[in-house]
Amino acid sequence: MAQRDSHPPLQFVCDVPAISILPAAACGDREKDWRTTDVLGDEFPDKVKNAKRNAAFDANDPPPIPDGISRETMEDLPFSLVIADAQMEDMPLIYVNSAFERVSGYSRNVVLGRNCRFLQGPLTDKKDAEAIRKALDAGEEITIDILNYRSTGEEFINRLLISPMKQNGEITHFLGIQSEQPKDRAFAERAARLDEQLREVQHRVKNHLSLLLSLIRMESRKGADAQGSLKVLANRVEALNLLYDEFSRPGESEGNTVALGAYISRVCSALNMLDGHREVRMNLETDELRISIDSASQMGLLVSELLTNALQHAFEAGGDGMVNVRLWNSEDSNTVCLRVTDNGNGMPEDVDWPNEGSLGARIVRELTNRLGGDLEVESGKDGTAVTISFSAATLKGDQ
Template structure:
């Protein structure tokens, strides 16, 4: 695969990186008055023409207009009050005043204690007539995908909603955005035919290649080359989703920390079958190497401890780690590796670092 250049202009990067994804993703926080939006992805901006900065902090009703059916609005209200998954197709409006048919699927996200922490919404424009025959098929697929990934989303949604409650650092917001965009690539890969015959499996090599491309474009650094070599291997959707999130963490960690003080470097991403069975994912850089005494990610706190720290932190919250300690990324890596029952190794090389996951 052709190497990717990780350098892009900062403002254009966030707007253009996920333009290929057709699914708009919205997160809201029902624990805050009026259930405001706490996150939208780039596809939301493309679909609605409303900016991320405009949407965050507002209730989704700003998308309604003269031809929005009040019965459909009532179904949304009842669905949210029920705290159960629901779907509806309604007329919404873009920022330029044009109307579009919006196929909406909303699912509640609960914490480990059962408390409702967020609503996760998928939006997709429906072309032409309203309730077309193919619409039920597509909403059925969206519903299935929703079930498959919302457990992964629940792991980080408690961190996402913090941006509506307290000040967080710019790097923390970028990390939040990247994790959700990685999930949006999974949706897109499945909906665009990346799954093999059914939605039970996905072409994991193609999916991981796209994750690498997205993460590279989101990091406006210097001339760091990202080379990707992924075998054509099909995996169950759940496993592929976890590997995609792991690759997102590994690659971002390398791009952000491995090349400080340097103008160039390279990162190798390799995904292949193992001779003894299973698969192997390797992310290797030729950067500065891990700091002396670092035990990333094994010394990271648990997800629960990170959540507690975030809830009680004073001042601007840095979820990427402080004073050399692993941040939320290290905690997520630990949790994902354990959930996969995979082996994780981190090696110091003569120049750089190699991270390996064997499943």
């Protein structure tokens, strides 16, 4: 199979290996390891072919994807997304988007109907695969870094975010969002050292994949401004991904808390790059503050929404501007304040944001309420300022 261009972030594993799979390029030209098939018209590893397609799966008439999710929306997402059927034997893939194809090197007509354990290989850690299996058996969300293989045989570190999907209270599917991570020699040592801490992150950061899934459903229903919606979804995924990465950084984690200033700084930097507004400058000022992992996950999404709103709506296309993000602790250390300002166009006078507005406005309102915050908005011809005040004890998890 010809090698395809890399397009991070991607990849997904949804079960433990029953056999070890060596993709084509890892096998060289050994006839016992791969062959060309008339059906596929390309080199296709026998070991992948032997990962049998579910007998009930008809490639010409695949099972429907869950209600409320648009194939068109998922197809154009800038990150990899797959869906596995939890009610069919061996949990086969019933949908992969084009981003998955680009990075894995496998076309969807090859992988649909098969369990995606074939992405694992001889050096995949069995403990990681077992952790995934246990989460799936229990119907739980999981985030984990695991060694996978492309169709070329190239190894890569795959960060998996897996979430069950339910209909009428019953798990019908599993959704996977994937992010390719840098691979270095210190990975194994670092992973072992952080194993317990990262598993605690997986336990604490709850319901956020379910939130993303609901966002995908809502964006699918909207239909309008598809490209803008997909960009916003990418920003939301990146905010959660950065939290996991922040907790993995040596010296950054203490117990079950995260350095909020460092995390928010990385969120701001990443979103500025992702959004592509090179002409809009960003200034960040933060005090030192450690908060709980669960609070940090919601703060990251909150900052992501506020920045995305400013970058997309405050400035004319191609126009320059400034966005300021300030995070500070009150003098008595009892209150934490987040303030995001821009010098853009200001909001329309007839819009009571965030009580009225887009999905992003509703998310800001919901996250603020979850964190027990008080939100104030000032907007005029000189720009917009959003200030949210939180109880420091609440953010730290003391209440």
